[in-house]
Amino acid sequence: MKKTSYAIIVLGALALSGCQTMSSVDTAGANYSANNQSGIAARKTSSAKMQFEAGNYGLAQKDFLAAVEATPKNGAAWLGLAASYDQLGRFDLAEKSYQELLKLEGRKPAILNNYGYSYILRGEVVKARSLMNEARALSPINPRIEANWNLAYAS
Numbered sequence: 001m002k003k004t005s006y007a008i009i010v011l012g013a014l015a016l017s018g019c020q021t022m023s024s025v026d027t028a029g030a031n032y033s034a035n036n037q038s039g040i041a042a043r044k045t046s047s048a049k050m051q052f053e054a055g056n057y058g059l060a061q062k063d064f065l066a067a068v069e070a071t072p073k074n075g076a077a078w079l080g081l082a083a084s085y086d087q088l089g090r091f092d093l094a095e096k097s098y099q100e101l102l103k104l105e106g107r108k109p110a111i112l113n114n115y116g117y118s119y120i121l122r123g124e125v126v127k128a129r130s131l132m133n134e135a136r137a138l139s140p141i142n143p144r145i146e147a148n149w150n151l152a153y154a155s
Helices: 002-053 057-070 075-087 091-105 109-122 125-138 143-154
Strands: none
Touching (some): 075 109, 109 143
16 A cells, blocks of 8 residues: 555656646747747838838738737837828728827827828828827927928918
């Protein structure tokens, strides 16, 4: 009987030590997954910026969307996604992207500038001017904001 009890204790100890080994593997896997998602997002954001600069807004939108899906708190990817939707005339999706971006990043000049430009594209000059005035007040010497402010008031 003593040999049987001893064998059960040894087997139980081996089983418990196996659980600890598995938990460390799971943690390493989670860290790898987070790092991998971040790497995917960085590559997709970089590719999307190049596509956007080349005027390939559909391809830019796909890459920005993949970056946002990989890292949902990626403000640069959200801004690029919103701008891509603007260029594609998908103002409904641009609006959702700007709203998400504002929650994530706050009312920064670059965000307000792009959001204001979105309203210029939509033909909603009153909303565009409001956002452009706010962007200009936060960053009065920014030439891009100044150009878009002038555009909003030329309409």
